[in-house]
Amino acid sequence: MIETGEEILSSSLCVYDHMLYPDYQRFVPSLEVSRGCNNSCVFCSNNKKRQIKKSVNEIINEIDVIKSVYGENVCAYFQTPHFLLPTNDLKKIATYRTVSDSFIWRTQTSVRYLTVENIQLLYNAGARVIDVGFESASPEMLSHMGKDEKPNEYLAIMKRALKAAVEIGLRLKLNILLFAGETHASLTQSALFLRDNLHSFHSFSAYPVMVYPSPNSVKFIEKIKELGGSIVEVPASRSSYHVTLSAQIDTPKATRIALLLGKSFQSREMYMSQRHIGYLPTSHRIESTELVPELSPFYLSLGEQRQAQTELLNIIKGLA
Numbered sequence: 001m002i003e004t005g006e007e008i009l010s011s012s013l014c015v016y017d018h019m020l021y022p023d024y025q026r027f028v029p030s031l032e033v034s035r036g037c038n039n040s041c042v043f044c045s046n047n048k049k050r051q052i053k054k055s056v057n058e059i060i061n062e063i064d065v066i067k068s069v070y071g072e073n074v075c076a077y078f079q080t081p082h083f084l085l086p087t088n089d090l091k092k093i094a095t096y097r098t099v100s101d102s103f104i105w106r107t108q109t110s111v112r113y114l115t116v117e118n119i120q121l122l123y124n125a126g127a128r129v130i131d132v133g134f135e136s137a138s139p140e141m142l143s144h145m146g147k148d149e150k151p152n153e154y155l156a157i158m159k160r161a162l163k164a165a166v167e168i169g170l171r172l173k174l175n176i177l178l179f180a181g182e183t184h185a186s187l188t189q190s191a192l193f194l195r196d197n198l199h200s201f202h203s204f205s206a207y208p209v210m211v212y213p214s215p216n217s218v219k220f221i222e223k224i225k226e227l228g229g230s231i232v233e234v235p236a237s238r239s240s241y242h243v244t245l246s247a248q249i250d251t252p253k254a255t256r257i258a259l260l261l262g263k264s265f266q267s268r269e270m271y272m273s274q275r276h277i278g279y280l281p282t283s284h285r286i287e288s289t290e291l292v293p294e295l296s297p298f299y300l301s302l303g304e305q306r307q308a309q310t311e312l313l314n315i316i317k318g319l320a
Helices: 056-070 087-097 116-124 141-146 151-168 185-198 217-226 251-265 266-273 304-318
Strands: 028-034 035-036 049-053 075-079 106-108 125-136 169-180 203-208 230-233 241-244
Touching: 028 056, 056 075, 075 304, 087 116, 116 151, 125 141, 125 151, 141 151, 141 185, 151 169, 151 185, 151 217, 169 185, 169 251, 169 266, 185 251, 185 304, 203 251, 203 266, 217 230, 241 251, 251 304
Parallel strands: 028 075, 075 106, 106 125, 125 169, 169 203
Antiparallel strands: 035 049, 230 241
């Protein structure tokens, strides 16, 4: 829970000395706010690891250190598997900020943390992009992943959060995970959710699930097989695996579906606007023209969008 007074282990997290790195100004500064996650997502290497976190005073002090090294006009990434600062801590960071404070930050969290109150407090505290472990708009897939015990409620919270955040100006970038056992119905639900709830402002990334070394990987592989999928060796690795999602969706097809989701529902402006906040140094700008158009997860024209939607629809129809 977020604010129930549960025991949290005392922080043993260090402050990064960015100046140890050559050309450190070329990289986004990081501030580690916590480690561990209390959730039970079957695919995650942080599964059920108790969270340790820095105090809000440590975080504020570290913000000052980053400003002294990088200047006032900088965006940092608050590193954590699951950002869960309580209301009072967010208020304290917001109070610390001056009216003209140009220091901003990005982090990642889960759907249930994004209440309307927290969204406003996050923005007041300087957050401008939040990466969200949303994963799917299919209640069935969410249950398979172990994401939430009440998936329909979970989806309603996400819808409200996207609407509230766009009104406040906080960008939410959803992570979409194509999972073992995906079907015509589950992919349709995710596609429609993206179409209807991004408000031409938010963004997302979509990828097929992979298996990485972790204490939970054996159970994860068992779950993949239970759902009708299988694992495929990655040529350059002895411990990571691609996943065949089902008898109808091998890894290449899953990768294509993921790309088509981006090209169907995400414009260049939606994608690039969040990339420049917390992923790239403030002074560095990357233009979409520098990317490979056919591999980029966004559309450059309405014609390209329509073509992607048609191909995506045909692939999904073929699964019925």
